[in-house]
Amino acid sequence: xxxxxASGGPYALRLIDCLERAxxxxxxxxxxxxxxLLAEECDIQQLDVETLLGRPAERVxxxxxxxxxxxxxxxxxxxxxxxxxxxxxxxxxAVASGAGDNLVVRAAHVTLKEARRLVLVHREMPLSGIxxxxxxxxxxxxxxxxxxxxxxxxxxxxxxxxxxxxxxxxLDLLHVPHELHVRWDQP
Numbered sequence: 001x002x003x004x005x006a007s008g009g010p011y012a013l014r015l016i017d018c019l020e021r022a023x024x025x026x027x028x029x030x031x032x033x034x035x036x037l038l039a040e041e042c043d044i045q046q047l048d049v050e051t052l053l054g055r056p057a058e059r060v061x062x063x064x065x066x067x068x069x070x071x072x073x074x075x076x077x078x079x080x081x082x083x084x085x086x087x088x089x090x091x092x093x094a095v096a097s098g099a100g101d102n103l104v105v106r107a108a109h110v111t112l113k114e115a116r117r118l119v120l121v122h123r124e125m126p127l128s129g130i131x132x133x134x135x136x137x138x139x140x141x142x143x144x145x146x147x148x149x150x151x152x153x154x155x156x157x158x159x160x161x162x163x164x165x166x167x168x169x170x171l172d173l174l175h176v177p178h179e180l181h182v183r184w185d186q187p
Contacts, residue, residue, distance in 0.1 A: 001028050005036065011086055033090075081117030089122070115142060118144065121170055165180075168181070
């Protein structure tokens, strides 16, 4: 999982928590803009697992954003996939262009080349033509574009309900079981 600089810190924190609670080994990379986002939106000044989750978590490992030589940058390191949440337009463009100068983008490229699931939770609006072209290019390459767009048909009552809707949909795309209320049960 990667966290980049588009607004959406609560999505990232809830997703990390849900993945870890589901028993998933989370390999986490946070970009410099992602660090700033977590500080500004979630009051997280020190980036460590216990601060991110509010509890210790042995299944979450943090990696250095600049370390393009670590195991996440290799196709021989087996993963089930990758999610970038939130995914900035800058990161979207870098992944679409094939640039690989940081671990977020390099790991995304490895995920695509190994035909693994790559979910991009884009969280910027409005979309430019460049964003749309990048999304189409990535979708054609095998990525899943999942904008952070909460639904209202379940009648959310709180911000947490809105966050859980998006996170639940991402967990569904990753085939991770959860108990979040995100499905329409009406006939």
